[in-house]
Amino acid sequence: MTAYNILWGVFIGWFPESFYQWVTESENVYPEIIRWQGRAVVAMAVLYLVSAIHPGRFWYFMLIGALTKVAGGIWFYMVILEQQVGDKGIFHLLMNDAIWVPLLIFMAFRGKAYQKLTQ
Numbered sequence: 001m002t003a004y005n006i007l008w009g010v011f012i013g014w015f016p017e018s019f020y021q022w023v024t025e026s027e028n029v030y031p032e033i034i035r036w037q038g039r040a041v042v043a044m045a046v047l048y049l050v051s052a053i054h055p056g057r058f059w060y061f062m063l064i065g066a067l068t069k070v071a072g073g074i075w076f077y078m079v080i081l082e083q084q085v086g087d088k089g090i091f092h093l094l095m096n097d098a099i100w101v102p103l104l105i106f107m108a109f110r111g112k113a114y115q116k117l118t119q
Contacts, residue, residue, distance in 0.1 A: 001100075002052065005045035008096065013038025025086040034080070037072075044068060051111065056118050059111025066104040073097035 012019045013035055020030030044065055051061040073093050081089050 001103075002045045002049045005041050005048060009038045009041030009043075009045060011038070012041060020080070023086075023089045023092045024081060025088055031080070037076075040068075040072075051107075055107075055111040056115035059108050059115060062104045062108035062111060066101045066108070069097045069101050069104065 016030045016034040016038065019038075020034050021027060047058075047061040048065060051058040073096075076097075077083060077085065077089075077093060085093070
């Protein structure tokens with residue numbers, strides 16, 4: 001998950017125009033906030049790495065990750081896609097946000113259980 005977020009965040013941050021044009025299926029100029037989205041994705045990768053190294057201590061980072069996936073998906077749909085989603089936008093929302101939420105919640109609960117075992 002960490003490698004995925006690093007690669008995805010770098011792609012969005014370094015090639016925001018390509019990413020924006022791909023998900024919106026248009027030739028519009030990307031909003032500058034897309035570059036910041038890439039940086040936020042990389043920052044979340046760091047939190048995922050920390051929680052992977054110390055799952056019992058930082059299990060709540062996974063819940064934060066799930067929350068950012070939900071909030072980020074809603075924000076992306078409302079602000080960036082302006083509620084007009086094409087096939088590529090739907091693919092992005094499903095693959096980047098929806099699929100990860102249950103997995104992050106599962107990992108958080110497993111981390112919390114691990115914390116209880118090691119105390």
